[in-house]
Amino acid sequence: MTLEATLKRGNWFSRLANPGRFLAWSKGFVWPLAALTALLFAVGLYLALVASPADYQMGQTVRIMYIHVPNAWLSQFVYAVMAIASIGTLVWRHPLADVAAKSAAPLGATFTGLALFSGSLWGRPTWGTFWEWDGRMTSTLILFLIYLGIVALWRAFDDQGRAARIIAVFTLVGALDIPVVKFSVDWWNTLHQPASVFTMSGEHMPPAMLIPLLVMTLAFTLLFITLHLVRMRTEILRRRAETLERQAAASLAA
C-alpha cells in the first residue's frame, strides 16, 4: 500500500472516531442497548425489592443500597470517562473527545445528585441523620458541584472548540477529587461504611445481596452508556445544524 493510500485510508481508530462514521455505526447500537438496559432493570428491581433478604443490622433499608451504590459508582465512572475524553481533547485534539465530555457531564451530575439523595434517605434511618460533613459525603458533594460547574461552563461559551480546551483542563484538575471520594472512608473517621463489595481480602457481601447489587450496577452502567451514545449523536447533529445555519447566514450576508 502506498503512503498516500495509507494516509487516505487512516487507521481503524480514526475511522471509528470520524463524526460521520460514528453516527453511522452507533445508530445500530442504541435500541439493543436500551432493550438490554430495560431487561437488566427488570431483573435487578425484582432481585432488589423481592428476592433479596433484609440485612441483620439495617433491616429492609438495605434495599436502598441497590440504587445508592450504582449511582455512587457512576458518579466516579462518568467523571473518569470525562477525564479520559479531556486528555483526548488536549493531547490528540480528537474530534469526538469534546463531544464525549460534553455529553457525559449532565449525566454524571444527575447520577451524583441521585447518589447524594438516596444516600441521605438511607442515612436517616441508619445513622439518625440525613447528612454529616464527613469525608465521603463532603467529597461527593464537592464532586456534584464540580459537575454543575462543568455543565455551566459548556453553556457559557459560544465557541465550543475553545470551550472544550478550557473545560478539559478544569475537568482534569477536578479529577483530583475522585481518589478523595474513593479513599475517604479509609483516610478519615467517617459515618460512611468502608468498601465491602471488593476488598483486598475478598468479597464481604453474601451472594444473595451481591448478585442484585451487581445486576443493578450493570443496569445503571448500561443506562449511562445508552444515554451517552444518544447524547453524543445529538451533539454531533446539533453542531452540524449550527454550521449549516452559519453557512446560510454567511450566504445571505454575501
Place this chain on the structure above:
Amino acid sequence: MPDLGPHAVFIVWAYAGVALGVVLLIVLAILDARRTAARLRQLEARGIRRRSADRTP
C-alpha cells in the same frame, strides 16, 4: 413485595426519587434528539445542505 419495615417511607422515597431522575434523563435525551433532528430537517427543507453532501463520488 415484602413488608418494607418501619422505615418503608425512606425506601419508597429513595426509589421514587431515583426513578424520577432516570425517567427525566431519558425523556430529556429523547426530546433533545428529536428537536435537533427537526432542526436539521428544516434546514434541508430550505435547501441548506452540507458541502460534503454535494460532492460527487
